[in-house]
Amino acid sequence: MGPEIAIIGGGMGELGVAALKKQFSLRSTVYEQAPAYEDGVGGAFGLYPNGLKVIRDVGGVELLRDVLTGAEPYQFRRWMRHDGTEVAVASEEALAQGDLQSVGIRRWRLQRAILRAVEREGGIKIVMGKKLKSLQNVEGDVSGPVTILFEDGSKVRADFVFGCDGAKSRTRENICGVLEPVYGGITCLMGSADMPRSKPGICFPTGPNRRHGVWYPVGPNEQVFQIYTVTPMNPESWKALTPAEAEVEKRQLCASLREDGWSEEFVKPVEEGKNIIRVGIRDRAPVEKWFKGRVVLVGDAAHPVAPYFGQGAMMSFEDVGTFALCAKMMGGADVFKSNLSSFHHVCEKYQKHRFPRALNTLLTSRELGRMQLTRTEGKVAGLARELQLWVSVALFGTLPNLKKGAEYDFKTEVARTEGWDLSSAMKTRQPQAAKL
Numbered sequence: 001m002g003p004e005i006a007i008i009g010g011g012m013g014e015l016g017v018a019a020l021k022k023q024f025s026l027r028s029t030v031y032e033q034a035p036a037y038e039d040g041v042g043g044a045f046g047l048y049p050n051g052l053k054v055i056r057d058v059g060g061v062e063l064l065r066d067v068l069t070g071a072e073p074y075q076f077r078r079w080m081r082h083d084g085t086e087v088a089v090a091s092e093e094a095l096a097q098g099d100l101q102s103v104g105i106r107r108w109r110l111q112r113a114i115l116r117a118v119e120r121e122g123g124i125k126i127v128m129g130k131k132l133k134s135l136q137n138v139e140g141d142v143s144g145p146v147t148i149l150f151e152d153g154s155k156v157r158a159d160f161v162f163g164c165d166g167a168k169s170r171t172r173e174n175i176c177g178v179l180e181p182v183y184g185g186i187t188c189l190m191g192s193a194d195m196p197r198s199k200p201g202i203c204f205p206t207g208p209n210r211r212h213g214v215w216y217p218v219g220p221n222e223q224v225f226q227i228y229t230v231t232p233m234n235p236e237s238w239k240a241l242t243p244a245e246a247e248v249e250k251r252q253l254c255a256s257l258r259e260d261g262w263s264e265e266f267v268k269p270v271e272e273g274k275n276i277i278r279v280g281i282r283d284r285a286p287v288e289k290w291f292k293g294r295v296v297l298v299g300d301a302a303h304p305v306a307p308y309f310g311q312g313a314m315m316s317f318e319d320v321g322t323f324a325l326c327a328k329m330m331g332g333a334d335v336f337k338s339n340l341s342s343f344h345h346v347c348e349k350y351q352k353h354r355f356p357r358a359l360n361t362l363l364t365s366r367e368l369g370r371m372q373l374t375r376t377e378g379k380v381a382g383l384a385r386e387l388q389l390w391v392s393v394a395l396f397g398t399l400p401n402l403k404k405g406a407e408y409d410f411k412t413e414v415a416r417t418e419g420w421d422l423s424s425a426m427k428t429r430q431p432q433a434a435k436l
């Protein structure tokens with residue numbers, strides 16, 4: 001029997017399991033803390049061409065088609081004032097890569113599509129309601145596999161562990177101690193509404209009282225809003241709100257937005273909003289060590305980022321693509337069979353490529369967040385930023401740092417830096433195998 005791989009957390013990491021299973025026929029199990037995946041609940045994402053490339057090249061064209069069926073193209077990017085005045089409008093063509101364009105999608109639809117791809121691949125177990133407590137024998141080495149302890153008292157063993165358990169990762173604690181992301185003083189209230197956007201596109205209005213937000217389509221008749229407010233620390237209130245809590249919150253927020261002169265195109269969706277969640281916006285620099293022994297981190301577990309760039313989930317996808325590519329080019333299935341040194345070589349290469357990209361994403365995200373906040377801080381600062389936005393769109397078609405996010409192609413970048421010839425690697429692939 002081949003090695004057993006355990007994936008902690010069933011977020012974007014499931015795509016990784018499917019990719020590794022496809023390439024190396026590994027025995028794989030995902031352990032997810034949620035009791036079940038539920039339709040219709042939770043937040044949403046923007047998906048950009050850099051992440052869509054991973055979905056296509058690692059997950060396959062069927063997965064890409066499935067994801068895009070559940071998503072809505074942005075088409076335009078509008079920076080606005082709270083009263084509905086447009087400051088600058090960019091066509092999303094400026095971020096397109098071939099036929100890949102940015103789209104909005106509810107998280108549950110993306111998760112469903114990934115799950116269907118995992119089921120198509122077959123042989124991957126998904127065990128729900130399993131919350132990681134701790135890992136034992138992380139170093140593993142030749143003495144044997146890692147022991148995974150769950151909160152319910154059960155335990156399993158695995159040869160290799162991928163920590164895909166998000167920003168509050170317990171896997172990370174076992175690699176580098178407690179390194180929680182840091183709260184930056186802003187909370188986000190988000191939700192969805194069954195109504196089309198009044199104008200096509202994703203829009204970024206800013207208003208008085210240091211409040212800004214983003215409204216974007218996730219379906220022909222569905223949109224999502226995320227409203228950012230400078231707020232003192234109150235982690236107890238960061239959660240999915242109950243319907244009763246949401247009603248109170250929405251009523252107060254809508255009254256405050258109307259008082260401040262926000263356009264009804266922004267207020268109405270909040271009034272009609274469902275699935276209301278409040279999150280404290282937190283981030284931290286990528287951790288210095290992404291792997292130890294038989295355990296490696298993927299996604300927010302290694303580099304939790306604030307959402308202003310809309311690239312957090314894309315970084316998880318790029319991680320998955322990069323790890324799978326490095327493993328393929330540096331020994332294939334043997335990486336998981338032989339001694340730990342080949343696994344560690346792959347992990348080193350993976351971290352070498354991903355660290356600077358994740359750090360850059362973090363810094364860009366902070367910069368974009370600061371820009372939006374500055375627009376809320378008085379007329380002069382606001383006008384200066386608006387001019388900057390307008391000039392960038394006039395000169396470059398959009399903000400240049402958004403292009404750096406969307407253009408990235410993990411295969412091309414990694415292969416160019418390493419001097420790898422991917423065409424020969426592709427000749428060896430199985431008909432059903434990942435298209436790396």
Ligand SMILES: Cc1cc2nc3c(=O)[nH]c(=O)nc-3n(C[C@H](O)[C@H](O)[C@H](O)COP(=O)(O)OP(=O)(O)OC[C@H]3O[C@@H](n4cnc5c(N)ncnc54)[C@H](O)[C@@H]3O)c2cc1C
Nearest residue numbers: 009011012033046132165166299300307310311312313314
């Ligand atoms: C308001 C907001 C808006 C955002 N918008 C965007 C956007 O537009 N585009 C974008 O790309 N990104 C966006 N992001 C970022 C994005 O949500 C994350 O970067 C992305 O989800 C990270 O994926 P992940 O798989 O690493 O972690 P997660 O998606 O957090 O998945 C982790 C999984 O692990 C599970 N888990 C956690 N702990 C345990 C445990 N102990 N045991 C077992 N399972 C566990 C969780 O239940 C979850 O299923 C946004 C984030 C926020 C807060």
